[in-house]
Amino acid sequence: MRIEIVLLILGMTAVTYLPRALPGVLVGKLKFGPRVKKFLRLIPYTAMAALIFPGVLNVDPANTWIVLIGAAVAALLGVLRLPVMASVLGAIGVNFLLYMLI
């Protein structure tokens, strides 16, 4: 392995690991009020919304409609309260069929 790549990887490891591990070390020492707790409970919803959009629109820019149909299938299966696995496999399956057709 080249030394510059090893240095790159070590540097990337440090700046990836520290932001991930720091909250675990600090959270035990902090006491959150009800407002902050509610804020933290909302973050999974807003973070996932932001992880999905606009990213899902850029999965396959040439065939955005296929990806959106897959996303709609995943959402529908979620509304039906099926396990997450159903959303994943359902979306992959429908997209596979649509890619076969075009």
Place this chain on the structure above:
Amino acid sequence: MKAPTRKKQYLQGLRAGVPVIFGFVPVGIAYAIMARRAGFSVLETVYMSLSVFAGASQMMAVGLYVQGAGILAMILATFIINLRHVIMGTCIMEKMPPTRPWMRWLLGFGVTDEAFAIFTTEKREKRTPWYFLGLTAVTYASWVAGSAVGAVVSDLLPDILTASLGIALYAMFIGLLVPGLTRNGRLALLVVFTAVVNTFLSRVMDSNWALIVSTLASAALGVFFVDLGEETEEEGTQ
């Protein structure tokens, strides 16, 4: 009620992580193919996945490498991409019973977008450190395995399959997010609002900062107009 043993918690975490395999293996393969084309050796490609364990950052780094960027620039970009994990790590730790310091240092390694999404939507009684370790084991193994496969064989998967798997992680986020919204119109509205804000912000600023800003600002707004009810409302989907 007797609490499940550590082993059982770990196995629950393993099982909950299975959907991630469909996303991480193909993305790992794609990353490794990019890395190999950028001039990374097989060993360097796999070592990066073993050590860094961050898909978006690794793809960005090998992309910048091809363009001749310096090491510091690549490390800085990685830092910016992963800053969001401070927020996600805080949510994960806040939703977990108190645990020993060494365990918290260990758990930090597994904080990815996907583990965050699965863990924070999980039922309260399942959200334990050992569950998170099981979850990390599956996500990490899929990431490293995908990278190793992609580093050795390129063009392994047919194009149609690769294209179809592109939806996998998004479908997982959607599948985790949607069940929590069906009985809470205001929360659903907040989610739509966040999606719109992030889509707009991503056009006017770096998308990593956009994600952080829209996540925090929307959650802050939600504190005032969304009713989450008691903790039980948060029951997960799995």
